[in-house]
Amino acid sequence: MIFVTVGTHEQGFERLIKKIDDLVRDGEIKEDVIMQIGFTQYKPKYCKWKKLFPYSEMKEMMQKARIVITHGGPASFIMALQEGKIPIVVPRMFKYNEHVNDHQVDFSLAVNKRYKNIIVVKDIEDLDYDIQNYEKMRNNMKSKIINNNKNFNEKFKKIVSELLRE
Numbered sequence: 431m432i433f434v435t436v437g438t439h440e441q442g443f444e445r446l447i448k449k450i451d452d453l454v455r456d457g458e459i460k461e462d463v464i465m466q467i468g469f470t471q472y473k474p475k476y477c478k479w480k481k482l483f484p485y486s487e488m489k490e491m492m493q494k495a496r497i498v499i500t501h502g503g504p505a506s507f508i509m510a511l512q513e514g515k516i517p518i519v520v521p522r523m524f525k526y527n528e529h530v531n532d533h534q535v536d537f538s539l540a541v542n543k544r545y546k547n548i549i550v551v552k553d554i555e556d557l558d559y560d561i562q563n564y565e566k567m568r569n570n571m572k573s574k575i576i577n578n579n580k581n582f583n584e585k586f587k588k589i590v591s592e593l594l595r596e
Contacts, residue, residue, distance in 0.1 A: 431464060432462070432495060432498075432561070433464050434446070434466065434498075435488065436467060436468045436500075436501045436522075437468060437505070438468055438469075438482065439529065442467075442469050443501060443522060445526050445554055446520050449554050450465065451475060451476050454476040454477055455475070458558050464477065465479040465480075466479070466480060466481075469481075489509065492513045492515060493513050495515065497515075497564050498517045498518070499518045499557075500517050500519055500520070501520060501521065504541075511547060516568045516571050518560055518564070519542075519548045519549065521535040521552070
């Protein structure tokens with residue numbers, strides 16, 4: 431199953447939702463697709479969808495999905511990473527009236543450059559290739575996210591232990 435989420439931003443994301451629906455229609459995607467379409471006006475004809483999912487259902491969809499495709503909002507693709515997935519990230523773009531600027535493009539490219547744990551799709555025409563080659567691409571990447579809280583807690587625990595020994 432493929433799970434697609436566009437987040438809760440008030441602008442639609444027709445470009446992504448329509449492209450996925452077309453790929454299913456054309457037989458390029460043969461597995462079930464479930465979409466969270468947010469405020470997108472286009473209503474998918476070939477995929478199951480809901481406008482919004484509660485957090486628990488989003489988490490469940492991400493756990494069950496073979497592939498998670500998200501917009502470039504950090505909360506969405508970080509959730510996928512936390513579930514051990516390598517997400518395909520399609521950032522919303524200003525030129526398509528999908529967001530107020532291109533911060534999703536900039537941020538997702540920066541995350542990809544630094545951590546190499548997401549697949550960024552700037553040109554929607556590349557999406558089919560990335561879906562078809564997902565397994566090979568995923569196997570060459572790491573799904574781990576850096577958990578600074580865990581690192582901090584381990585260092586703090588060490589300091590406290592040393593102080594208590596004195």
